[in-house]
Amino acid sequence: MRTIKQRIHAGFILAAAFLLVLASNRLNNRNFSTVEHGVDSVFEDRLVVQEYIYTLNNLFHKKELYLANNTLNNKAIPQYPEIxxxxxxxxxxxxxxxESxxxxxxxxNYKELKTLETNHAKNDSSKKEIVSVLNSISRNLDELAEVQLSEGRQLTQRSKRSLGMNQMLSRIEIVFLIIIGILFLVIVFKREKRDMELVDE
Structure with missing residues (x-):
């Protein structure tokens, strides 16, 4: 029969193995959640937004081209409700x-542009004023595009760190499980050796 000391050692080893697996599982879940959030955010809040910026840039650029190629005398500036x-x-x-x-x-700036375009129909605003606001809008879009690149880079790096942490935890978990297995075998074989010595006597 196993001694009380052997039972305590075996119980301690099993408890350590259980706690190790539990802790590793919780950390892995947390890291996978970080990676999942990063991937979702890169798509929903960065790639999709980059498409918004690209579309807006094209629409406002069409207005700029129209202004450059027309005198605007009695001509309405093209409107794009999708903006x-x-x-x-x-x-x-x-x-x-x-970003906000x-x-x-x-x-x-877009609100100001709409006002200028409305006033232009009444001959109360000039082409120069409209071009100035369009230039400000172009700068706003450039700033927003830079934010997408910066945030996308940070999210990617955070996801890579989480995956790297998962790999490291997996290696550590394997090492500890091997150590725990060896300790468990030592207890078992030590008991068997003692039993054999008692039989020989």
Whole structure:
């Protein structure tokens, strides 16, 4: 029969193995959640937003081209209702503080542009004023595009760190399980050796 001391050692080893597997599982789940969030965020809040920025840039650029190629005498500036919808979709994404500030500036400049375009129909605003606001909008879009690159890079690096941590934890877990297995075998064989010595006597 096993002695009380052997039972305590065996119980300690089994408890250590259980705690090791539990702790490793929780850490792995946390790291996988970080990776999953990073992948989702890169797509939903960065790649999709980059598409919004690209589309907005094209639409405002069309206005710039129209202004460059026309005198605007008794001619309405082309309107693109989808701009309002894209800005609303943009605002619903997960925005950083810096991104939120740039988007607010963009919306304010777009509001000013709409006012100037309305006043132009009444001959109360000049082509120069409209071009100036379009230039400000172009800068806003460039700033937002830079944020997407920066945030996308950070999310990717964070995901890589989490995957690296998972790999390291897996190696450590294997090492500890091997050590625990060896200790368990030592206890078992030590008991068998003692039993054999008692039989020989």
């Amino acid at each position: 309002k919808n894209i800005l609303a979709d943009f605002e619903r994404t997960d925005l950083t503080r810096e 500030l740039f988007l607010t500036n963009l919306k304010e």
